[in-house]
Amino acid sequence: MSSSANEAAARASAVSEMGRTIPTDAEVPHSEGVRWGMVVDLDRCTGCQACVVACQAENNIALNEEQRVLERRAKTWIRIERYWEGEFPNAKARFIPVLCQHCGNAPCETVCPVWATYHNREGLNVQVYNRCIGTRFCANGCPYSVRYFNFWNPEWPEPMNNQLNPDVTVRTKGIIEKCTFCVQRINRAHVTAGTEGREIRPGEVQPACAQSCPTSALVFADLNNSESYPAQLAEAEADRSYTLLEHFGTDPGVIYLKKVDPHAEIHEDEHAHA
Amino acid sequence: MQEPVIADTKTSNRELLDFVFAWPAWFFAVGGALNGLLVAAFVVVILMLMFGLQFLGYSHPVYWGFLIVNFVFWIGVSHAGIMVSAILRLTQAEWRRPVTRAAEVLTIFSLLTAVQFPLIHSGRPWRTMYWTFPYDWNRGAWPNPRSPLVWDPSAIFTYLTSTILFVYVALLPDLALARDRAPNPVSRAIYGVLAMGFRGTTRQWRIQTVAGLLLSAIILPIFVSVHSIVSWDFAVTSVPGWHNTIFAPYFVIGAVHSGVSAVVTVMIVMRYAFGLKRFITRDHIDSLARLLIVVATVWLFFFLLDFFFGLYGTEPAEVDTWQRRLVEPPWVVIAITFIICAYIIPVPMWMFRAIRRNFFWMFVTTILVNVGMWLERYMVVVPALERKSGLTFTYGDYAPSLSEFILVAASFALVILGFLTFSKLLPIMPAADIKEGQILADRIRVGRANVPAAMRE
Numbered sequence: 001m002s003s004s005a006n007e008a009a010a011r012a013s014a015v016s017e018m019g020r021t022i023p024t025d026a027e028v029p030h031s032e033g034v035r036w037g038m039v040v041d042l043d044r045c046t047g048c049q050a051c052v053v054a055c056q057a058e059n060n061i062a063l064n065e066e067q068r069v070l071e072r073r074a075k076t077w078i079r080i081e082r083y084w085e086g087e088f089p090n091a092k093a094r095f096i097p098v099l100c101q102h103c104g105n106a107p108c109e110t111v112c113p114v115w116a117t118y119h120n121r122e123g124l125n126v127q128v129y130n131r132c133i134g135t136r137f138c139a140n141g142c143p144y145s146v147r148y149f150n151f152w153n154p155e156w157p158e159p160m161n162n163q164l165n166p167d168v169t170v171r172t173k174g175i176i177e178k179c180t181f182c183v184q185r186i187n188r189a190h191v192t193a194g195t196e197g198r199e200i201r202p203g204e205v206q207p208a209c210a211q212s213c214p215t216s217a218l219v220f221a222d223l224n225n226s227e228s229y230p231a232q233l234a235e236a237e238a239d240r241s242y243t244l245l246e247h248f249g250t251d252p253g254v255i256y257l258k259k260v261d262p263h264a265e266i267h268e269d270e271h272a273h274a
Numbered sequence: 275m276q277e278p279v280i281a282d283t284k285t286s287n288r289e290l291l292d293f294v295f296a297w298p299a300w301f302f303a304v305g306g307a308l309n310g311l312l313v314a315a316f317v318v319v320i321l322m323l324m325f326g327l328q329f330l331g332y333s334h335p336v337y338w339g340f341l342i343v344n345f346v347f348w349i350g351v352s353h354a355g356i357m358v359s360a361i362l363r364l365t366q367a368e369w370r371r372p373v374t375r376a377a378e379v380l381t382i383f384s385l386l387t388a389v390q391f392p393l394i395h396s397g398r399p400w401r402t403m404y405w406t407f408p409y410d411w412n413r414g415a416w417p418n419p420r421s422p423l424v425w426d427p428s429a430i431f432t433y434l435t436s437t438i439l440f441v442y443v444a445l446l447p448d449l450a451l452a453r454d455r456a457p458n459p460v461s462r463a464i465y466g467v468l469a470m471g472f473r474g475t476t477r478q479w480r481i482q483t484v485a486g487l488l489l490s491a492i493i494l495p496i497f498v499s500v501h502s503i504v505s506w507d508f509a510v511t512s513v514p515g516w517h518n519t520i521f522a523p524y525f526v527i528g529a530v531h532s533g534v535s536a537v538v539t540v541m542i543v544m545r546y547a548f549g550l551k552r553f554i555t556r557d558h559i560d561s562l563a564r565l566l567i568v569v570a571t572v573w574l575f576f577f578l579l580d581f582f583f584g585l586y587g588t589e590p591a592e593v594d595t596w597q598r599r600l601v602e603p604p605w606v607v608i609a610i611t612f613i614i615c616a617y618i619i620p621v622p623m624w625m626f627r628a629i630r631r632n633f634f635w636m637f638v639t640t641i642l643v644n645v646g647m648w649l650e651r652y653m654v655v656v657p658a659l660e661r662k663s664g665l666t667f668t669y670g671d672y673a674p675s676l677s678e679f680i681l682v683a684a685s686f687a688l689v690i691l692g693f694l695t696f697s698k699l700l701p702i703m704p705a706a707d708i709k710e711g712q713i714l715a716d717r718i719r720v721g722r723a724n725v726p727a728a729m730r731e
Contacts, residue, residue, distance in 0.1 A: 071333055072333035072334045072670045073334060074334075081665065082667070083667065096667075098665065107511065111420075111422065111423070112421055113405040113417055113424045114404045114405050115417065115418040133399075133401045133404060134398050135396050135397075135423055136338065136396075136397070137423060137511075139334075140335075140337055140511060141511045141512060143512060143662060143663040145662060145663070145665065145668040148334060149332070149334075149337060150326065150397070151327050151328040152325070152328055173325075173326035174327065174397025244665075248663075
């Protein structure tokens with residue numbers, strides 16, 4: 001065989017190898033291996049927004065100035081949704097921290113034309129910023145509305161640019177970004193565990209939001225590892241657990257715990273108006 | 275009903291080619307104004323490329339708006355060409371002859387305009403090559419074949435290619451005609467090259483006729499597929515109000531409704547602008563209006579189906595979307611305007627022969643239809659995103675910005691300018707086709723019988 005034919009064969013095999021770097025949904029069974037997930041105990045959540053601030057700092061999210069919030073272009077990879085229940089003076093505030101649900105059957109992944117978002121082997125819904133062309137189709141498809149578009153290049157005034165996290169890229173204008181479950185921390189834990197020749201220990205990885213939560217309302221771990229605290233929690237608290245918008249069938253990786261309030265009043269006619 | 279055009283060949287040739295070789299003053303005035311709009315849009319697009327999409331009215335969670343609505347609208351208008359040419363050619367409707375070329379050209383330019391919009395509306399248009407020409411072997415970066423945005427370019431570019439082929443085949447005899455009558459050597463040379471040596475021999479005519487018929491038949495499935503696939507941009511997502519199996523036929527018939535209306539509008543404008551009173555007659559407009567009554571009614575049926583399917587599902591988010599579309603201000607105003615413009619005013623008016631044969635009223639009603647159909651697409655796309663799921667915290671409203679209005683206006687300018695340029699360079703009336711119609715309409719006496727002078731293809 002001539003050298004050019006060898007080269008062509010090598011290139012062809014390399015291309016087919018690279019083509020396989022993107023696993024399809026069928027190649028990633030949810031029941032085996034690692035599936036990173038989170039358990040959110042709504043009965044513990046006080047709505048303090050510490051997770052929002054921690055996420056902002058960890059993931060180099062641009063500052064959400066007042067103007068940005070007013071025009072609904074503020075970026076919050078995790079946001080505290082506040083709902084009012086009852087009429088004044090008997091009003092109660094209810095909080096739901098909403099972040100990317102890392103769905104096992106994600107509506108955003110199927111609609112991206114360039115495969116900028118896909119499911120990786122650890123159950124993460126991954127966003128590849130370099131590949132994203134900003135069609136925003138994924139943001140439309142997401143029922144949780146947790147995907148945010150970059151309308152500008154982010155800017156930080158002095159001296160705030162000095163606190164950027166070197167492990168996380170700063171995203172350019174024109175692309176979609178969202179919660180990554182602090183994938184940089186997961187990767188670092190993989191490297192540490194790899195050099196020490198062991199598996200990642202339960203509790204070794206904490207995303208910024210879970211780390212900063214003062215009431216431990218957010219706990220993060222491998223949901224498939226039955227020894228992890230969240231998996232046990234979700235198991236033990238099965239009567240309180242649910243997933244967000246369950247009827248969409250998205251198989252979220254975030255499990256919510258909430259005791260049903262026996263005194264809550266249900267307004268049938270107001271189901272859609274906060 | 276068929277009144278054959280009374281004109282000898284020489285007069286037909288002169289009148290049909292008149293505009294190609296003449297330079298009326300209004301051509302420069304209108305062209306200048308349209309170019310002004312295009313320059314404004316160009317500035318907006320450059321700003322968007324440099325500083326991101328902050329100039330558009332998009333916000334969280336409404337990430338699609340005017341630009342996508344406009345894309346769907348122009349894809350819809352593009353369905354006129356094939357509806358009028360291919361279907362009417364296959365069914366041998368005689369009255370189609372003067373209408374076909376204009377409809378096909380409208381198809382080409384509205385398609386070319388439509389494809390601009392998903393491009394400029396994406397966040398990084400310079401990378402869109404990945405998606406529209408997705409065969410990047412060396413990096414193994416393949417597109418996602420599950421995404422409707424990958425199906426879209428395939429369908430649209432297939433449609434564009436086949437329409438251009440279709441127009442070109444029909445254009446060959448007219449190019450030869452223009453070559454033979456070109457006033458100066460330069461244009462004679464250009465038309466000569468474009469005419470590809472068409473001399474009107476029997477063999478050439480036969481090939482040209484067969485090619486035209488074959489293309490008409492082949493293009494029909496593409497015609498149905500294009501707007502179906504555009505509708506799947508919405509229907510395959512899980513967004514309540516978009517997630518609907520009726521969308522494909524609903525969009526296709528809506529496209530024919532707006533497209534044929536646009537053809538009528540264009541024909542009436544052409545009749546006066548290009549002095550084609552002899553060729554575009556009340557009969558043509560009358561026939562198209564009858565076609566429109568049927569199309570509009572089928573479209574209304576599908577619209578109602580879409581609505582009832584939404585209600586029968588009794589899924590709260592879906593019902594909310596319909597409530598948003600039809601009841602809540604400001605959408606209630608748009609909903610009423612849309613249904614009045616697209617159906618309630620025009621269709622009952624078309625029932626009257628006097629209206630169908632009146633150029634002014636047909637012009638007004640067909641414009642109304644397209645206003646209504648634009649609003650219909652706006653109603654389909656935006657309210658569903660404003661009320662996407664049960665998480666009411668993320669509800670958000672959409673307000674279009676000045677930039678979006680400029681871009682939408684410029685899209686109309688682009689189509690009109692393309693149409694004008696085409697009619698300036700190439701014969702907009704299918705001269706050969708019209709003359710063929712005249713010959714077919716001629717009758718001779720054989721003994722006592724009065725028979726057609728020519729046999730049909």
